[in-house]
Amino acid sequence: MAEFAPEEILKVLEAHAVRYVVIGGFAGIIHGSPNGTSDVDITPDEGRDNLRRLSGALDELEANIRTAGEPAGVPFRHDGPSLGAVRIWNLTTRFGDLDISFEPSGTRGYDDLAARALRVRLPQVETTVAALSDVIRSKEAAGRLKDQLTLPTLRRILEEGNPT
Amino acid sequence: MKGWQFVREARLRAGLTQAELARRAGTTQSAIARVEAGKEAPTLERLVELVRACGFDLHIRMVPLEDAEWASVEELLRQSPEERVRRFETVLQLATAGRAAMKDARGG
Numbered sequence: 001m002a003e004f005a006p007e008e009i010l011k012v013l014e015a016h017a018v019r020y021v022v023i024g025g026f027a028g029i030i031h032g033s034p035n036g037t038s039d040v041d042i043t044p045d046e047g048r049d050n051l052r053r054l055s056g057a058l059d060e061l062e063a064n065i066r067t068a069g070e071p072a073g074v075p076f077r078h079d080g081p082s083l084g085a086v087r088i089w090n091l092t093t094r095f096g097d098l099d100i101s102f103e104p105s106g107t108r109g110y111d112d113l114a115a116r117a118l119r120v121r122l123p124q125v126e127t128t129v130a131a132l133s134d135v136i137r138s139k140e141a142a143g144r145l146k147d148q149l150t151l152p153t154l155r156r157i158l159e160e161g162n163p164t
Numbered sequence: 165m166k167g168w169q170f171v172r173e174a175r176l177r178a179g180l181t182q183a184e185l186a187r188r189a190g191t192t193q194s195a196i197a198r199v200e201a202g203k204e205a206p207t208l209e210r211l212v213e214l215v216r217a218c219g220f221d222l223h224i225r226m227v228p229l230e231d232a233e234w235a236s237v238e239e240l241l242r243q244s245p246e247e248r249v250r251r252f253e254t255v256l257q258l259a260t261a262g263r264a265a266m267k268d269a270r271g272g
Contacts (some may be wrong), residue, residue, distance in 0.1 A: 006253075032241045123249055
């Protein structure tokens with residue numbers, strides 16, 4: 001199983017000029033959450049050219065479908081249209097796990113998130129991250145236990161005027 | 165979250181305009197606009213009514229205040245996103261080193 005290196009995943013997406021928004025736990029960390037995460041969640045633009053670029057990035061990342069019984073994942077062939085035909089992809093890459101969701105819970109997808117997303121500079125890469133209010137909205141709608149545990153802190157960060 | 169944020173969030177999730185919500189809640193579009201702009205703070209009862217008019221409910225419960233964790237969050241909030249991610253990556257590297265050390269200790 002690959003060691004998790006979230007910025008390496010983002011670097012490949014940026015190198016392929018993929019339009020996407022980071023959401024989920026890693027977005028929470030960027031906004032100041034103390035809770036860790038083991039994957040990068042992104043919502044890509046569903047435009048045809050962007051999906052083609054995403055497919056190229058996934059090739060470079062050596063992305064496979066994540067499954068419980070196979071640490072390296074299951075190889076799969078993809079192109080822009082096939083990626084766009086499935087709403088959620090749970091992948092494992094040479095830099096760790098990557099989840100792609102075209103319409104995360106509680107949101108209306110890329111355009112919805114991009115409207116309030118922020119461009120932020122990280123140690124190794126510049127990336128686009130969902131607004132904290134959208135990260136919260138998505139986690140509230142997903143309603144998973146791990147989300148419920150992190151939500152009080154994220155809400156308080158928002159209330160106290162998150163500087164990100 | 166502020167009360168007005170719940171109202172706006174519920175309305176957007178329901179795909180309603182301010183006028184549609186106003187009709188459902190028996191008020192005016194301008195009254196909804198004032199609430200959503202934070203110019204008028206609804207009472208808790210009114211907040212619940214407005215959220216319910218959108219087809220949702222609010223579950224309010226008291227939980228212990230976790231100030232110890234908040235102290236660490238305040239430290240993170242004083243940092244830039246770049247510094248926060250660097251710190252997270254340091255934790256990841258420590259976790260990786262820790263796993264390797266445990267594996268070695270168990271004899272590979």
